[in-house]
Amino acid sequence: MTVEEALNSINKIQSLNKNTKYVNLFEAKGKILANDFYARCDAPIYTNSAMDGYALKNNEFKDGLKVIKTIFAGDLEDCEIKSGECVKIMTGAKIPTGANSVLMIEKSEIKDGKMFATCDELKENESVRKQGEEYKKGDCIIKKGVINDDIIMMLANNGVYSVDVIDDIKVGIFASGKELIEPFYSGYGVYNSNSYGIYSMLSDISNVSYLGILQDEYDYVLNSLKGAFLNFDLVVSIGAASVGDADYIKKALDELGFSPIFTKVKMKPAGPVSLYHKDNKYILVLPGNPMSAYVGALIYARKIIYKLQGLEYNKFSFKCKISNDLKISNGKENIVIGNIENDIFIPFNNGRINSGQIMPLYKCTHYIICPIECNFKAGDIVRVYEKSF
Known part of the structure; x- marks a missing residue:
């Protein structure tokens, strides 16, 4: 797939x-x-000045005009100018009745108590933001x-x-792996970084809870999943996504009656990612390596959560040139992370990353999805996605 x-x-x-x-x-x-x-x-809610200057009748801008007052943003009382008059006006202030243009203050000077323009032209409605020009009430x-x-x-x-x-989708996150220890523990083991990164990733768009580390024991995994499905709409399981002797997730899901929506995508990293469902309950099973877990959640989790809320979601993307030749031939689609510089996508380490890394995620802002048998040439157009969730 x-x-x-x-x-x-x-x-x-x-x-x-x-x-x-x-x-x-x-x-x-x-x-x-x-x-x-x-x-x-309406927006704007009233006709106002786009800059500091003088509100006046544009057919009188070359005349010496009497400045009758100063209007500040927030001065909402009615004001009217007559022929031969103007008002000094600040950005955002309400245009007085009788005025149809604003002369920039940089194009004016005061002489003998009057305001004179120092430019040769002033168009009607210049530097004026009309009430409702952006949108109307209703x-x-x-x-x-x-x-x-x-x-x-x-x-x-x-x-x-x-x-x-x-209302928020309720998401529960499990980690899995005998080797894992929490970052607040001391001792020998692999710190459980995945759960914390993916929790943070999902926290803005769901009601997410961290449910701990699953023990490598089948009955424990089965009962933990059974309990989670009582309280959460979507469970995210990190690790135990492959076919190792201690990977009990699929066996437990089969016993619980879950069916696959997709399994084993031909991609790298995150190839073992799978999505299962039963009735209105779903589980996204992610690989345990940090890069794979992050990429799997990045590409699939938001779309799943929004779809459960009735919204079609497609991640924003744009096209630009790639900086250098990029050839990958491993029979899979490859997620290549990198950065945008001068409107050009620059692959990190020329596309060479491994699934156990985290630092490249920190250093990069964007990614591309390379086709199977990728053979890009420098200057080719690629579709780029923001790495941010």
Whole structure:
């Protein structure tokens, strides 16, 4: 199965028809807006100045004009200018009645108590932001979907502080491996880095809980999974994804009646990644090596969580040139991480990483998905994804 086929299989997941809840804007990022949003006010809310200057009639800008007052942003009382008059105005301040343009303060001078322009032209509506020119009250300005920084700004700009979002998916994370120890313990072993990184990765978009390290004992694994499925919509199991003697996850899932949605994607790293389901319960089984675990969660987890909330999700991507030749021939699609410099994708270590590494994740910001039998030439166009979740 290819990466694209695995992602397409996630589209078949049915929404859990979750309830909604209100959250404040400081907690809203990454959550799903429950309904389309209609503007509560015009934007701008009143006609205002785009810069510091003088509000005036543009057909009088070459005349010496009397400055009758100064208007600051937030001064909302009505003001009117007559022929031969202007007002000094600050950025964002309300344009007075009778004015139709703003002369930049840098293009003016005061002589003999009057304001004179030092330029040769001033167009009507220059440096004026018209009421409602961005959108009108009642316009549908935000569609149901993932809330990002821009949406939060628009909601706040409409006087919204609490917003209705689809309730969180409950996610439980297990680690697996006899060799693992927690980072707060001292002793000999492999520190359990995966659980903490993936917990952080999922925390903005779900109600995530860390459930500990599974013991390498079949009954323990079976009972732990059985208990987790009572309390969580999605379980993420890290490790025990291969076919080793102590990898009991698949055997336990078979006994619990779970069916595969996809297994063993032909990709590197994270090839052993699998997704199983039973009724409305799901488990994403990730490999235990740090690079593989992170990449598997990065590519699949967000799409699964949003699909469970009824939202189709495709990770943002863009195209650019690759910096150098890149040839990989291992019969798999390869996830190659790297960085963007001067609008060019530069593969980290020329695409050579191993699944046990973490440092390349820290050093890189983007990735590409190389086709099977990859043979890119320097300057070829590649599709690039942000590594950030």
